[in-house]
Amino acid sequence: MKTMTLPGGEHAVLALHGLLGNPLEMQYLGKRLQKAGYTVVIPLIPGYGYATGAGQSYRTTRYQDWYEEVARHFDALKATHKTVSLAGLCIGAVLALRLAIERGDEVAGLSLLSTTLAYDGWSLPWYRFLLPLAYYTPARYLYAYHERHPYGLKNENLQRWIAREMKVSGSSAAGASRLSAEGIFQAHRLIKEVRRGLPQVRTPSLIIHAQEDDVASPRSADFVQSQISSDFCRKIILDNSYHIITLDNEKERVADESIAFFDRHAPAFHQHLKIA
Numbered sequence: 001m002k003t004m005t006l007p008g009g010e011h012a013v014l015a016l017h018g019l020l021g022n023p024l025e026m027q028y029l030g031k032r033l034q035k036a037g038y039t040v041v042i043p044l045i046p047g048y049g050y051a052t053g054a055g056q057s058y059r060t061t062r063y064q065d066w067y068e069e070v071a072r073h074f075d076a077l078k079a080t081h082k083t084v085s086l087a088g089l090c091i092g093a094v095l096a097l098r099l100a101i102e103r104g105d106e107v108a109g110l111s112l113l114s115t116t117l118a119y120d121g122w123s124l125p126w127y128r129f130l131l132p133l134a135y136y137t138p139a140r141y142l143y144a145y146h147e148r149h150p151y152g153l154k155n156e157n158l159q160r161w162i163a164r165e166m167k168v169s170g171s172s173a174a175g176a177s178r179l180s181a182e183g184i185f186q187a188h189r190l191i192k193e194v195r196r197g198l199p200q201v202r203t204p205s206l207i208i209h210a211q212e213d214d215v216a217s218p219r220s221a222d223f224v225q226s227q228i229s230s231d232f233c234r235k236i237i238l239d240n241s242y243h244i245i246t247l248d249n250e251k252e253r254v255a256d257e258s259i260a261f262f263d264r265h266a267p268a269f270h271q272h273l274k275i276a
Contacts, residue, residue, distance in 0.1 A: 003073075006030050008039040011108070011266040012081040014074055015042045016092030018114075018244070019187055020050040020180075025089055029246050032255035038262065039081060045069045048091075048183075060182045063190040070095050074103070083108035083266045087258060089246055090116045090215065091187050094194050097224070101197040109265040110205045111258040114243050115224055116216035117191050119184070121243065123214035152215060152243035198227035206261040207235040208245060208254055215243040232265070 004023040013033050017025040023042040030040040043049075046069065047061025077084045085108040088096035093115040100107050153162065205228060209221035218237060225235050236257060241248035 002044055004030065004040075004042040004044075006034040006040040006042075008034045009037040010039075010082045011037070011262070012039040012041065012077040012084045013111075013262065014070070014077055014084060014086050015040055016045075016070060016086065016088040016095050017042065017049060018090030018092055018116075019048060019183055021089070021092075022049050025244060025246055026087070026092075028251050029087060029255050029258060033087075033259060033262070036259045036263070039077070041073055041077060043069065043073050060180055060186060063186040066186075066190070067095060067098055070099055071103070074099060074106075078106060085109040085111070085262050085266055087111040087113065088115075089113045090243065091190065094187070094190055097194050097198065097201060098190065100201045100203045101194065104201060104203050107203045109262055110201075110203050111261060112205060112207045112221075112224060113254065114209055114213055114216060114245055115207065115220045116187075117195060117220040117223055118216060120217045120219065121213050121215040122217075123242075153248050154210075154212070154240060154242045155247075155249050158247060195223075195227075198224060199229050201228040202230055204232040204261075204265045205230045205234075206257060207233065208238065208257060209235070210238045210241040210243065210245055210248075210250075212239075212241070213243045234261070 004027065013030075015023075015026040015030050015033075017023055023030075023044055026042045030042050033040045045066050047059060048066040048069075074084055074086075084106070086096040086099060088094070088111070090113075093110075093112040094117065096110055096112065097115075100110055205224075207221050207225055209216075209218050211218060221235055221237070225233055236253075238245060238250045238253070241250045245251065245254050
């Protein structure tokens, strides 16, 4: 699987999946945005996304490489569309915030979904607190956290389907079956940088998070809301989903709210650019 491009109108959305995930995580949201008139690009970022089959090799790259790839796709869309907004899931939301910190005057809007500024969800193993000890040793290249039930999903039918897919191919619409310590290490480095820069974010922002997020508690959403300097910031807490809210029980609401948000802010941003 490579970058998913959904052609549409003059306003574009760059949609970023989660760490060791793939564009399928954002496909439903992307197609809804396309139906609403947006051009949508969902890139598979090398060294960040995962879509190889069972038995194939995978190498995590530096978070700076992830960001450079996001910026490259953003610039390509900006060159051909009136506005570009971003939607990001999990660490994809953190990458979107990183772009808004550096290029905020060029970003029309941010839809931040299950933003992960700490791995403090209820389903993560107790020994996650020991992982930082391994980050600065060669062990981080050897250890991998195995994804397990509930796979970031509250929907039981999806849980069963994801479990089968991961067993057969090592990956699924919910991402890879194993999350490398090196990947988490790079994510933590990115998170640390973004936490410091949040006050520089002035882009209109929509924050959607599940109350029962099993990977990142709502404290991440609360922190973003309290730290950014955006004139418009709306936070929505979902009550029937876990972490992957773009696939779970309330994916329709996530899409509805994102479309309404972009509909409000993309044209206004374009008008502001024309006046400026």
